[in-house]
Amino acid sequence: MIDTRVTIAGVELKNPVMTASGTFGSGEEYSEFVDLSRLGAVVTKGVANVPWPGNPTPRVAEVYGGMLNAIGLQNPGVDVFARRDIPFLKRYDTKIVVNVCGRTAEDYIDVVERLGDEPVDLLEINISCPNVKEGGIAFGQDPKAVEDITRQVKSHARQPIIMKLSPNVTDITVMAKAAEAGGADAVSLINTLTGMKIDIHKRTFTLANKTGGMSGPAIKPIAVRMVYQAANAVKLPIIGMGGIATAEDAIEFLLAGATAVSVGTANFFNPCATVEIVEGIENYMKKYGIADVKELIGAVR
Amino acid sequence: MSKIKMTAKVVSQEMIGTDIYSMWIQAEGIAAQTRAGQFVSVYTKDASKLLPRPISICEIDREAGTLRLVYRIAGGGTKEFSGYRAGDTVTVLGPLGNGFPEIAADRHAFLIGGGIGIPPMLELAKELHCEKTAVLGYRDAQLFLKEEFESYAKVVVATEDGSVGTKGNVLDAIREQGLTDSDSVILACGPTPMLRALKAFAAEHRIECWLSLEERMACGVGACLACVCQTGEVDAHSNVHNKRICKDGPVFEAGEVEL
Numbered sequence: 193m194i195d196t197r198v199t200i201a202g203v204e205l206k207n208p209v210m211t212a213s214g215t216f217g218s219g220e221e222y223s224e225f226v227d228l229s230r231l232g233a234v235v236t237k238g239v240a241n242v243p244w245p246g247n248p249t250p251r252v253a254e255v256y257g258g259m260l261n262a263i264g265l266q267n268p269g270v271d272v273f274a275r276r277d278i279p280f281l282k283r284y285d286t287k288i289v290v291n292v293c294g295r296t297a298e299d300y301i302d303v304v305e306r307l308g309d310e311p312v313d314l315l316e317i318n319i320s321c322p323n324v325k326e327g328g329i330a331f332g333q334d335p336k337a338v339e340d341i342t343r344q345v346k347s348h349a350r351q352p353i354i355m356k357l358s359p360n361v362t363d364i365t366v367m368a369k370a371a372e373a374g375g376a377d378a379v380s381l382i383n384t385l386t387g388m389k390i391d392i393h394k395r396t397f398t399l400a401n402k403t404g405g406m407s408g409p410a411i412k413p414i415a416v417r418m419v420y421q422a423a424n425a426v427k428l429p430i431i432g433m434g435g436i437a438t439a440e441d442a443i444e445f446l447l448a449g450a451t452a453v454s455v456g457t458a459n460f461f462n463p464c465a466t467v468e469i470v471e472g473i474e475n476y477m478k479k480y481g482i483a484d485v486k487e488l489i490g491a492v493r
Numbered sequence: 494m495s496k497i498k499m500t501a502k503v504v505s506q507e508m509i510g511t512d513i514y515s516m517w518i519q520a521e522g523i524a525a526q527t528r529a530g531q532f533v534s535v536y537t538k539d540a541s542k543l544l545p546r547p548i549s550i551c552e553i554d555r556e557a558g559t560l561r562l563v564y565r566i567a568g569g570g571t572k573e574f575s576g577y578r579a580g581d582t583v584t585v586l587g588p589l590g591n592g593f594p595e596i597a598a599d600r601h602a603f604l605i606g607g608g609i610g611i612p613p614m615l616e617l618a619k620e621l622h623c624e625k626t627a628v629l630g631y632r633d634a635q636l637f638l639k640e641e642f643e644s645y646a647k648v649v650v651a652t653e654d655g656s657v658g659t660k661g662n663v664l665d666a667i668r669e670q671g672l673t674d675s676d677s678v679i680l681a682c683g684p685t686p687m688l689r690a691l692k693a694f695a696a697e698h699r700i701e702c703w704l705s706l707e708e709r710m711a712c713g714v715g716a717c718l719a720c721v722c723q724t725g726e727v728d729a730h731s732n733v734h735n736k737r738i739c740k741d742g743p744v745f746e747a748g749e750v751e752l
Contacts, residue, residue: 217716221740224496224714237718245733250709252719257541259711266718268732408543460712461536461543463498463586 194477195484196470198232198451200429201352201377203313205232205287205452208485209442209470212433212456213238213291213316213356214263218277219284225463230470232452233287236277238318240293241302243269248400253389258408258435259457260387262401265293265324270306278310287313289354293321297341301348308350315351317341320358320383322405332358332383335370342374352377354431357422359411360386364418365425372426380431380454381422382415407457409435416448423449423490437465439472449490496714497522498586503577504559510637512566513609514575515551516583521558523587529553529617530682530705530744533560533587534713537570545586546570547710547739549682551612551638552619560587563612563638589713590743593680593703598623601676604646605663605691606630607683611638613705614682618645626672630663630683664690673700679747681705689752702747708738715740723751 196207210233216222219234228234246266253260267273273290281288290312294300304315319331319341331341342355355371357364359382371379384405389398415434423430432450436442437458445453458465477485504517523533527550534545552561566572577583596602600623606614607630615638618625625646629639634656642648650658651666659666663683667673681691682705695702708720721735725748728736736742736750 215712215717221712221714221716225498243732245735246718246721249719249721251721252544252709252711252717254542254544257543259543261711261717261719263718266721266731266733266735268730272732409540457543460717461545463712463714 194474194482196474196477198485198489200354200431200451201314203287203352207232207470207473208446208452209466209473210289210431210452210454211235211459211466212454213318215456215459218273219281222459222463226467228281228284228286230467231286233289233313234281234284235289235316235454236273236291237267238265238291238293238321239267239270239273239303240265241270241299241306243267243272250398250400253398253404255387255389255406255410257410258406260389260399260404260406261384262399262404264401265321267293270303274306274310278312282311289314289316291316291318291356293318295324297344300341300345304345304349304353312351314354314378315349316354316356316380317345318356318383320356322358322360322384322386322403329358329360332367333361335366338367338370339374342371342376346375354378354380356383357381358383359414359418359434365421368422368426368428372428376428378429378431379422379426380433382411382418382434385411385414407435409437411435412441416444419445419450420448436469437462439469439476442469442473443476443488446485446488447490447492451489496586496589498584499523500582500584503579503581503583505579506575506577508575509563510635513563513637514566515561515563516574516577517559517561518583518585519558520560520585520587523585524553524555524558524560527553527560527588528592529620530592530613531588531590532743533562533585534589535562535574536584536586537573539569539573542570544711545713546574547589547713549613549705550588550616552616565609586713590739591741593617593705593744596621596623596678596680599676600624600678601626601674603628603667603672603677603679605679605681605683607663607687608632610681610683610687610705614680615641617680618642628663628666628672630666630687631657662687662690664694667694673698675699677701679703685752692747692752695747703744704747704750705744706738706742706750710739713739724749725751
């Protein structure tokens with residue numbers, strides 16, 4: 193019998209496989225393809241205190257081995273989200289992680305306070321979106337700002353908080369330590385890398401937003417490196433993500449020091465990716481006689 | 494209805510115009526539940542190209558369990574598809590989106606297609622049982638699918654270079670021939686400027702009008718919010734003035750969307 197359970201900030205997940213925010217909606221669209229109860233957790237699309245319309249289109253572009261997106265955190269606002277999406281997810285035997293976005297510290301606090309009485313297991317605080325002009329990444333590129341926003345959100349949150357870190361920084365360990373100093377319960381990384389694509393035929397930017405966040409298999413080595421660095425810099429549990437498409441990819445992140453992983457862009461080219469990764473991790477454990485998935489976490493030093 | 498991701502067999506592949514290809518694929522599970530105006534996501538075999546290509550359905554043969562995809566080479570992905578031969582495999586996900594609405598038998602349907610927006614109108618021409626006029630807009634005298642439309646509808650052609658039919662676009666043809674009256678209903682697919690002009694024309698003449706929209710997509714199933722269009726009213730799902738083209742569309746009542 194193999195044990196795939198992992199614990200993040202006191203919340204036990206049946207396995208370390210989660211979805212990456214923004215790639216999975218609130219689970220409804222992918223419930224046609226996978227049994228959400230097979231997943232360790234569903235991480236929702238970012239939600240703000242009020243509805244956000246997002247950016248103009250085109251919002252996505254394909255690049256070699258990856259994609260750029262500049263959705264701009266379109267979301268229906270926390271009221272509709274809490275009324276519609278949380279009850280939907282409660283029908284499944286999985287943990288609910290709500291990704292929270294905001295333009296100001298007050299916005300984040302407003303959302304986490306309104307989610308305080310909801311059956312939400314963890315809050316992931318998005319301080320790393322590269323596609324919005326205010327908030328988002330502005331909080332995630334300065335260690336003082338990271339520590340400050342973490343402390344403020346933590347003091348108002350009823351659920352444990354995960355700070356989602358940006359890779360668009362010189363030293364990821366400085367940001368991970370800042371989140372830890374501010375009282376974060378966990379960190380997740382990496383959000384997307386800021387990129388650009390130019391349409392040489394139209395001689396214009398491919399994305400209406402000019403820049404977008406790069407995701408997909410091409411960014412995986414950068415993400416593995418950053419997870420490894422962060423894991424060796426802080427005591428907090430780490431949720432690793434960035435280009436995970438297969439169980440082998442997920443296991444790399446666990447070995448680098450992640451306690452759990454999130455599957456994002458892979459959902460777009462393989463709607464069953466999440467569950468296939470759960471099964472692949474189990475098969476790997478059987479193949480190598482690993483009784484407990486926790487043996488893999490940070491095993492490569 | 495449920496979406497199916499499957500490996501389909503290519504039945505045939507044919508070039509029917511410059512960079513325009515017609516591919517029949519064997520996809521029983523999808524063909525059985527597809528209606529005119531829906532689309533499929535087609536995946537490349539080149540793993541460096543991650544995202545599926547949304548391609549409209551040109552014809553459905555439910556008995557044979559096959560679908561016809563007519564597409565234009567727009568980049569490396571569709572270039573790869575054009576190289577598939579009978580017997581090759583292709584991975585598809587579908588059916589996606591909602592099709593065109595049912596049209597009552599006493600109406601006169603104008604099926605308007607511009608360029609690579611022409612193909613999905615062919616299955617619609619087959620399925621509708623009312624009076625039908627197809628207005629097809631081409632660049633030049635390469636009138637792909639035109640003869641096939643003639644089996645199901647009266648056909649009017651516009652060409653940008655004036656080589657066949659009305660010189661100009663589909664709206665020029667409609668105006669020139671005075672094609673519409675109050676029983677008319679417009680159903681259209683094509684480039685955004687064409688759809689924008691049709692929306693204005695339909696509003697001016699108080700004609701019912703349905704438009705099939707296109708946008709860059711990622712997931713194709715409504716999760717990623719890449720392919721949104723603006724709406725006049727706040728949308729019930731998004732709670733903002735946006736609808737998802739892949740899931741809520743691609744066909745919208747013209748008054749619903751801002752183009």
